[in-house]
Amino acid sequence: MAETETQTHDDIKALTFEQALDALEKIVDDLERGDVPLDQSIRIYERGEALKAHCEKLLKAAEDKVEKIRLSRDGKPAGVEPLDPE
Template sequence: MAENGNDDIKTMTFEKALEALEKIVEDLERGDVPLDESIRTYERGEALKAHCDKLLKAAEDKVEKIRLSREGKPESTVPLDGDM
């Protein structure tokens, strides 16, 4: 696969990816970026958003593994790796 300038995103933490995405939004909102660069920046933003979504989904899945009693209190947990 060809280098697309976004390969570093795969290793970013959620916080770093969100910070980079926020900077992209600021840059694009200013409107002083040339069109070619705006397109590349937008594409990077889309990749960052997808990465953040993936990390959030993984975190949600982990939280859902906590079992609650009928009263809504945690009564047990399921191992995060799915082994029982």
């Protein structure tokens, strides 16, 4: 992978889930239109794969947080345990 492609994919790490999902939807729209040159289609498809992986990672982290919530006897949240570091 070229250095500029690595830098392009590195910026994904800073995106929120919503930002990454919006970018992924734009890529899907661009590819579905079919008017993107082949070499550009390949590059944006690769970026789409990186965005998809980032969204999956953020969703997994959110699921982990929800699972860590402990309920007290009266059904109210008693606290949240921090996520285990990866």
